[in-house]
Amino acid sequence: MNFYQSVYEIVRRIPKGRVATYGQVAYLAGNPRASRAVGYALHRNPFPGEIPCHRVVNREGRLAPGFAFGGPGIQQELLEAEGVAVQDGYVDLTKYCWHPEKEETHSDV
DNA sequence: ACCATGACTCCAT
DNA sequence: CATGGAGCCATGG
Numbered sequence A: 001m002n003f004y005q006s007v008y009e010i011v012r013r014i015p016k017g018r019v020a021t022y023g024q025v026a027y028l029a030g031n032p033r034a035s036r037a038v039g040y041a042l043h044r045n046p047f048p049g050e051i052p053c054h055r056v057v058n059r060e061g062r063l064a065p066g067f068a069f070g071g072p073g074i075q076q077e078l079l080e081a082e083g084v085a086v087q088d089g090y091v092d093l094t095k096y097c098w099h100p101e102k103e104e105t106h107s108d109v
Numbered sequence B: 001a002c003c004a005t006g007a008c009t010c011c012a013t
Numbered sequence C: 001c002a003t004g005g006a007g008c009c010a011t012g013g
Helices: A002-013 A022-029 A035-044 A074-081
Strands: none
Touching (some): A002 A022, A002 A035
């Protein structure tokens, strides 16, 4: 379960107006290839309010397929509410890709 | 330990 | 672009 815990803490650290990919979280969790397990972790233990699952997207910046932690489209609305431009379920990773090592020192949005 | 599942990712058709 | 198959990993029965 340590893996899940790592995932939760990492996702929790994602700054507002930013998004991280499953691969990114998996990598930080200790397994760059556990992207699948990452998604599984969030699905099984999505601590509401503590883990911004909506900031976690797949490698293309694509949101979850239809459903997610609340309902279809919710993720997109949440991201837009944070300043993340979402298009057809896609976010601009070139702009919103989270940099865990930089720790966001200018999170303005 | 084995089998089945899944918010993933890659490749082929 | 849609669908199917395979590989990857962690969890649960």
